[in-house]
Amino acid sequence: MLSANLSAIFYLISGVLFILALRGLSSPETSRQGNFFGILGMAIAVTVTFLSVGNFSTGFVVVLIFLLIGGLIGAFIAYKIPMTAMPELVAGFHSLVGLAAVFVAIAAFLNPEAFNLGSPGNIKLGSLIEMSIGAAVGAITFSGSIIAFLKLQGIMSGSPITFKGQHPLNALILISIIVIIYLLCSTQSSNLFWILLGISFLIGFLLIIPIGGADMPVVISMLNSYSGWAAAGIGFTLENTALIITGALVGSSGAILSYIMCKGMNRSFFNVILGGFGATEQSASQQNKEQRPVKSGNADDAAFLMKNASSVIIVPGYGMAVAQAQHALREMVDTLKKNDIKVSYAIHPVAGRMPGHMNVLLAEANVPYDEVFELEEINNDFANADVAFVIGANDVTNPVAKTDPQSPIFGMPVLDVEKCKSVLFVKRSLSPGYAGIDNDLFYKENTLMLFADAKKMTEDITKNL
Amino acid sequence: MEIDPFIFRLSIFILSIFIGYYVVWSVTPSLHTPLMSVTNAISSVIIVGAIIAGLSGNSDSIFNTSSIFGFLAISLAAVNIFGGFLVTQRMLAMYKKKKKDK
Numbered sequence: 001m002l003s004a005n006l007s008a009i010f011y012l013i014s015g016v017l018f019i020l021a022l023r024g025l026s027s028p029e030t031s032r033q034g035n036f037f038g039i040l041g042m043a044i045a046v047t048v049t050f051l052s053v054g055n056f057s058t059g060f061v062v063v064l065i066f067l068l069i070g071g072l073i074g075a076f077i078a079y080k081i082p083m084t085a086m087p088e089l090v091a092g093f094h095s096l097v098g099l100a101a102v103f104v105a106i107a108a109f110l111n112p113e114a115f116n117l118g119s120p121g122n123i124k125l126g127s128l129i130e131m132s133i134g135a136a137v138g139a140i141t142f143s144g145s146i147i148a149f150l151k152l153q154g155i156m157s158g159s160p161i162t163f164k165g166q167h168p169l170n171a172l173i174l175i176s177i178i179v180i181i182y183l184l185c186s187t188q189s190s191n192l193f194w195i196l197l198g199i200s201f202l203i204g205f206l207l208i209i210p211i212g213g214a215d216m217p218v219v220i221s222m223l224n225s226y227s228g229w230a231a232a233g234i235g236f237t238l239e240n241t242a243l244i245i246t247g248a249l250v251g252s253s254g255a256i257l258s259y260i261m262c263k264g265m266n267r268s269f270f271n272v273i274l275g276g277f278g279a280t281e282q283s284a285s286q287q288n289k290e291q292r293p294v295k296s297g298n299a300d301d302a303a304f305l306m307k308n309a310s311s312v313i314i315v316p317g318y319g320m321a322v323a324q325a326q327h328a329l330r331e332m333v334d335t336l337k338k339n340d341i342k343v344s345y346a347i348h349p350v351a352g353r354m355p356g357h358m359n360v361l362l363a364e365a366n367v368p369y370d371e372v373f374e375l376e377e378i379n380n381d382f383a384n385a386d387v388a389f390v391i392g393a394n395d396v397t398n399p400v401a402k403t404d405p406q407s408p409i410f411g412m413p414v415l416d417v418e419k420c421k422s423v424l425f426v427k428r429s430l431s432p433g434y435a436g437i438d439n440d441l442f443y444k445e446n447t448l449m450l451f452a453d454a455k456k457m458t459e460d461i462t463k464n465l
Numbered sequence: 466m467e468i469d470p471f472i473f474r475l476s477i478f479i480l481s482i483f484i485g486y487y488v489v490w491s492v493t494p495s496l497h498t499p500l501m502s503v504t505n506a507i508s509s510v511i512i513v514g515a516i517i518a519g520l521s522g523n524s525d526s527i528f529n530t531s532s533i534f535g536f537l538a539i540s541l542a543a544v545n546i547f548g549g550f551l552v553t554q555r556m557l558a559m560y561k562k563k564k565k566d567k
Contacts, residue, residue, distance in 0.1 A: 011513075018507045019484055025492045025500050028560040035499075035557060038507055039550050049513045053520045059527045059536075063519040066536045067512075070543025077544070078551035086498055086556075093505045093549060096541045100511050103538035107518035111531030114521030115514075126471055224501055231508045236474060238514045244474055248481030250504040253489040257497060349494065356497030360556055363495075368563035374494050 007052040015245030017041030045242045083364040084321045087353040091149040094223045098141030101230040105135035121188050127237050132181045134233025136200040141226040143204030148219050158213030173203045216353045217261040218272045225254025257355050264349030266412040296449040299460030302424050309386030311342040316358050317351045319392020323454035326365040332462045345372040348396035379416050388420040392454050394433030399440050423447040426457050499556045506549025512542035
């Protein structure tokens, strides 16, 4: 049996390895090594836990069986999942972390002796506070992630679900969570513990249903953050350094990602959380009903334009993921490159349904990552490019964000696509994007609309090149 | 007067938030999806608590309410650990540089 001090040192080591795992992600070259550090840290933490409990006679085999079952399921999912389904996968995984945190909190509440926290009905006050915070945040993460998963998977409609009195109701529930935690700590009543879990599940559900599909990058990042804080709460209860360090890392990581995503939409965090888009935009979309002329073309026209260009910038968006067009796109680009045309990719921070979504899809299609640029890196290049090829993106290219202070997306950083000599817009119809507003780009002189499925259109263009 | 050990844990927690803050800002935006999947995997270190709960039964009864919740939590966390690290590895293996053979 490992002494408490020695195991604490090992937990510290695994915490440090987790820091190195994140540090590795600063560049693709070091990232694989970083992932290895993460695996090593996890292996150390699990091994040390077995050794420090030192109880190999009783539940050990059962523990291993459950570990193996979970591991096999996890490995199976990891190998089978298509890259386009990554947002759903991450949301699903978040829900599992949340539920695991809830279960650990329940186990600790029912059997505090096993964790050195006192006896049932007489749990140390500090531990009880930490435990109930961990359990509540875990429950919110669980139910919130389930809703996010259902919305991303398309099982539940991606449009915001709002009702009267939503915000006061949520505020009331949040206040009652705090009151219940206070009462729980003073009475140690197990009934209050179950009520706490119940209403935490409920608030997680209520918080996510009013948030729409394209705001999912913020939601996923936020739930990522929550899962970290839940882990940290449990870490305090278990007095475990690895868990505290990890919880803090994950918590701040998710918070930073949410911040970056909000900035990419020029919206405040609260605006997104309160389900901002939807109510305000209805008026805007109704005004723009008059028909304006658009130029539309076919694959032949597009191929002609690109063949005569010397540089092309590709702007992918969520539509590319839906149409699974990334491979077809890469083939088109290969053909362009054979004709000595310079091609680069421009990625908006909120393109897709989660941070970095487009980058992963392009990497999957074997696009070298040094051809893929972020908004700030490439935005000045549009003025010098001949053709912008917009595939499945919409709102992130809308020049209205720069010109019309009345527009709901005013101030949002957008890609300066309109500065290109010509713009090719692959889209199924003229319907407005998620923000519900018309895109001025459709009606510009130098824009050619290509009405088709993204994948089919790209394949056709390649044939015509 | 002695300092409560809680204060030490709180210090570790606060300092780790700062480490997280600076480390995550240095993550390149193109790796934000792998960042999410790897943070997902490491936050499943909560399995530590699940294992303690799972091993808490005595020889008469391996299964009590508390240890059953422990066992379930072990499986949930294990899905995340294996799934999270493996899917991250799969993604990272796809990030390639331009071939310099022109």
